[in-house]
Amino acid sequence: MEMKLEVVVVPVTDVDRAKGFYQGLGWRLDADVASGEDFRVVQLTPPGSACSVIFGTGLSSARPGSAEGLHLVVTDIEAARAELVGRGVEVGEVFHDAGGVFHRAGTAGRVPGPDPERSSYGSFASFADPDGNGWVLQEITERLPGR
Structure with missing residues (x-):
């Protein structure tokens, strides 16, 4: 199903x-x-x-601002970041993970700049809404097989 x-x-x-x-x-x-x-x-x-x-x-008992790791997939991390900044959103700098796989919780392992090889799934930027709910932009240019 x-x-x-x-x-x-x-x-x-x-x-x-x-x-x-x-x-x-x-x-x-x-x-x-x-x-x-x-x-x-x-x-x-x-x-x-x-x-x-x-x-x-009356919709949720979750603490305001407690959502984190909400991902928005984009095809161009730098253009997406620039668009949000242009709309007045405070967006962190583009980063990739030191391990090269997926970003970790918080800011541990963040390396400034996009993934050096610009591999799909490897570059990120983050921002929060006014309550602190955490959003992550993730650049995906080519999907893994079966996706």
Whole structure:
């Protein structure tokens, strides 16, 4: 049976501030639905993505800002970073991992600059939303077999 990741819940403090931030990234607003004072769902989708994020009121018991390692796949890490910076987002410098495989939690093992061989899956940049939820841009130019 096929299963597709459709939605990721992102815990936020201020729904309108988060909505403005993600719309400022150029993400499509799919829904903003409230059912009284205690329940509101906002859904946005990054350009080209089949998966959306949702946040709101009465939606999650997770601590605002506790999401980390949310990946956005791009084909050109430097262009994607520049676009976000141009939209006013504070994005860290492009990096690759010292081990050459996948980045580690936090900043351990980060080496400045893109992967020296520009291998697919090997270059990253990170940013956070206003609550501190952590996002990672990952450059993928060629998918592994079966992907």
